[in-house]
Amino acid sequence: MKRILVGLALMALAVPAFAAKKVQITFWHAFGGGRTAFIQRMVEDFNYTHPGIEVKAEYKGSYRDTLNAAILAARQGAAPHIVQIFEVGSQLALDSGIFVPIEDYVPADLKFQLEDYIKPVANYYRIKGKFNSIPWNSSNPILYYNKDIFRKAGLDPENPPKTFGEVMKACEKIEATKAAPKCITWPLHSWFVEQWIAEQGALLANNENGRAARATDVYIDSEAMRRIVEWWKEMYDKGYYVYSGKPEDWDGANQIFVSQQAAMLITSTSDVTFMQNAAFENGFELGTGFLPIPDGVERNGTVVGGASLWLTKGHPDEEMKAALTFLLWFTNTENMVRWHKGTGYFPVLNTSVKVLEWQHWFERNPAYKAAFDQLLQSKANRATQGALIGPFPEIRTIIENMIQAVFQGKPIDQALKEADAQADKALREYNAAVGK
Amino acid sequence: METETHAAYKSRFLPWLLLLPTFVILLVFLYYPTFETFRLSFYRVAFLGLRKVYVGLDNYREIFTNPEYLRIFWNTAVYSFLVVFFSMAVGLFLSVLANQKVRGWRFYRLMLIWPYALSPAVAGVIFLFLFNPQAGIVNYFLDVLFGLRPDWLTQPGLAMFVLVAAAVWKNVGYNVVFYLAALQNLPGDVLEAALIDGATPWQRFWKVTFPLLSPMTFFLFVMNTIYAFFDTFPFVDLLTKGGPNGATNILIYNIYRDGFEFFKTGLAAAQSVVLFVGVVLLTLLQFRLGERRVHYGG
Incomplete structure (x- = not known):
């Protein structure tokens, strides 16, 4: 009898936890194989440290497949919150009208992160003076x-x-x-x-x-x-x-x-x-x-290649906020360092570069250095900004x-x-x- | 007759009710998409349908006047002809051999049918490895034997050959299964009579066996044509992506590409309609011509 009572009491305690529903965020990306697992681990870290938000990352096939799937889902009113889109899809994504210009939604106290992008990357993804998406995996x-x-x-x-x-x-x-x-x-x-x-x-x-x-x-x-x-x-x-x-x-x-x-x-x-x-x-x-x-x-x-993360429109405020929290966490200084080391994609934030330099990473790993020097030595002009077609x-x-x-x-x-x-x-x- | 057919069901509506799921599935997954395809072919569509403008027959005009598209039709015709012909010819040849009672016939039959069990994607990857110009086993042997290392996928003719070979290899098993079944059901007395009359094996095959197989040949022709038109997408996608320079770009691949890579849904729909009409016409033609030639006796 006692046990049952304790059990009931525990259940009563558990109910409020169920009631406070987590905000569900879906994130579609185009990385298969080892990178799927890599992303999954990062997402789990996020979910663990952000109890109110539950991000679900899904691998959707190639860049093209991912973009197609996102557009079709948006047509049916079931768009994922975050979509990874390849750099040459930027104009397409803009024209499709299913995304929001992300810079308008970044809260004031996190705006500093947008100022932290290394120049060639900011140069590519800042379209008409504004970030429409969060730069993520960049390469050349x-x-x-x-x-x-x-x-x-x-x-x-x-x-x-x-x-x-x-x-x-x-x-x-x-x-x-x-x-x-x-x-x-x-x-x-x-x-x-x-x-x-x-x-x-x-x-x-x-x-x-x-x-x-x-x-x-x-x-x-x-x-x-x-x-x-x-x-x-x-x-x-x-x-x-x-x-x-x-x-x-x-x-x-x-x-x-x-x-x-x-x-x-x-x-x-x-x-x-x-x-x-x-x-x-x-x-x-x-x-x-x-x-x-x-x-x-x-x-x-060179022109920055790779992809960026776009936020779709038409979600309730709290979901938009949660999605942004995730996006800015996912691409913050320490996670960019982790991403770079795990793949070879550029650390796209100046502060990440500083961390890597402090760790003497490029000296210990010269293969990564050529890649990065080439990017940093790129002149910032219309040619290296890359075409929007x-x-x-x-x-x-x-x-x-x-x-x-x-x-x-x-x-x-x-x-x-x-x-x-x-x-x-x-x-x-x-x-x-x-x-x- | 009437009473007999209804005898199984007490109510007149029950059979319709039981058929309903089938109709719903047909309607949702077959008739509706077909109808939509016809409709979209008259539109210029952006972003998979987010925006569309009625353009009448413009898409069809484009398809039938642009030399790029005319080339795709030609490629499709050549490719389909080769695939259908060789799938059936090789299939028939192998099933005649496999029909003989030799030691290990079960094993041979199993081996012949095996490739059919593979998915086209797997078959495509196998051929990609085989014909890789640098690291492929085919070039390894050609190099050892003749000192040749052809660039299989960069020459238009060779690329087409590899594509046809892959599609035929994959589909021969299907033809073998049906031809074998047909061969085993041939009326023995006719063949015996031919034998007694002193017909050579060559004559027996072409004058007796082959005509008797004609219903099966007819059926397989239709099935192989459908296979060549619709199911060969993975081979093109995996092996050549339509290259070199569009030499192996066939209709089914181009429909995918226009529709899902280039976002030209209207044009892709128009091509689908052309392909659809093509298959319908070909099948009708076959039924018309075939009826007279096909021998259903036996």
């Missing part, structure tokens, strides 16, 4: 190289090529000495083209890369583009450049480099951690360097098709002209569809 392309193959070929393992011409020369040596079956690989992806355009200080779209006003003209038939395509084609024809044959095949390029079929790889800085482990497992010494750029141009810098995903495909057509022997002049016309048409149709 760097050169990875196999120091053992460099030694075998008689190249300086501490001095990787910095320009297109130097890459070509290194490749000649690697081929002549048979140090590796192929010289260099990178995914056949428009992202690298965009970076090389920015490195030359050139624009990809009119109206200052679509930053001053909506873009209405894509610049594919340009001098900057020609330099890239001509070099790439020569590299391909000479058998120095190799790729898996499938466009946008990140894993394929990694595989070629890790299996030591190629001496060099250009890919995202977000693979530093992965590459270091892979190099260790496959028994070669890894080096990293800046992205090689066309000869005779001043190094202008609505139908960016389609334009990427147009650029990738153009490269493949050139490989197959289409004259470069004609290929550039045709791609330019196609991209302009895609942009025209997009602008018409969104009613602008």
Whole structure:
């Protein structure tokens, strides 16, 4: 009898706990594999330290899948609170009208965090002077190289090529000495083209890369583009450049480099951690360097790639508040340090960088340093700010098709002209569809 | 007749009630989306339907005049023809072999059907590994034997070959199952009569077996066509993404791409309608022509 009474008393105590319902927040992201677990651990830490809020993180497939799922859910009035959207989806996200401009919702006492973003990142995500989303995973392309193959070929393992011409020369040596079956690989992806355009200080779209006003003209038939395509084609024809044959095949390029079929790889800085482990497992010494750029141009810098976190509209106040609390916690100084160490994505806050420097992290992990220096040395201008183009995903495909057509022997002049016309048409149709 | 069919049910409404779930599912998951597809094909749609403008036949005009789309139709025709032809030809050939009572026939049959049990995604990944130009086993052997290392996925013709091979390999098992069943149900007396009449094995196959198999061939033709049109998406997505330069871009892949990657839902809907009409026409044509040729005797 006594036990029952105690039990009832306990239940009575438990009831108020049930009554004070936690605010439920959903967070959709596009990171599979090990990163899902990484994010999950961070979310659990948040839930543990914020008893009033329950965040649920869900992996929704690729960047594109995640964006599609969010739009469809918003149509049905069941949008997740927080959505991760890739950088080139920014204009699309703005046009979709399902998100709020996040800066307007950040409470005054937390505004300082928005001032803490490193310049290149703030530069990209501040659209018309305002953060529309919280920058999260940021990266750009760097050169990875196999120091053992460099030694075998008689190249300086501490001095990787910095320009297109130097890459070509290194490749000649690697081929002549048979140090590796192929010289260099990178995914056949428009992202690298965009970076090389920015490195030359050139624009990809009119109206200052679509930053001053909506873009209405894509610049594919340009001098900057020609330099890239001509070099790439020569590299391909000479058998120095190799790729898996499938466009946008990140894993394929990694595989070629890790299996030591190629001496060099250009890919995202977000693979530093992965590459270091892979190099260790496959028994070669890894080096990293800046992205090689066309000869005779001043190094202008790279565009921030990656994704940011957007807040959807139409939720009750307390949910908006809770979602923001989570967002700002998730990207605060210590969590950015943790995120950087776990993945290789940039620590996007100045204070995180300070923490890492204080820990002598970059000295102890030189592979991460090249990546970060390259970002910090980028000049802040319209070129490195990156283009805002609505139908960016389609334009990427147009650029990738153009490269493949050139490989197959289409004259470069004609290929550039045709791609330019196609991209302009895609942009025209997009602008018409969104009613602008 | 009337009384007999109703005899099982006391009420006239009960059968309809029992059929209701089926109708609801058909309505919600089949008829409604089909209707929506037809409707959307007349709109220019932004963001998966958040905004739309009626544009009449513009989407269709685009599809039938833009050389990019015409190329996609051509690719689809070539690809489907090759997949259907080789799936069925290889399937028939293997089932004739597997139909013989040799030692271990159970094992052979099992092995032949096995690939069909794999999901297309898995099959696609297997082919991706096999035909990887640098690290793939195919190029390893070609290199050892002939000193060749073709770039399978960067040459339009070779890329198409790999795609067809993957789709055929995956679907041969299906054809084997049905052809084997048909072969085992062939009337033995007809074949015996042919044998006694002194027909060669070649004649027996083409003059007796093959015509007797025609109902099955007809059925498999329809099924393989549907497979080639609709179920080959994963191969393209995993192996080539439509490349190089659109050489392996087929309709079903392009519909996905236009619809979900490029957010051109209206255009994607119009292409779906074209594909739908294409399959309907092809099937009707087959029924018309097939009726006369197909021999349902036996």
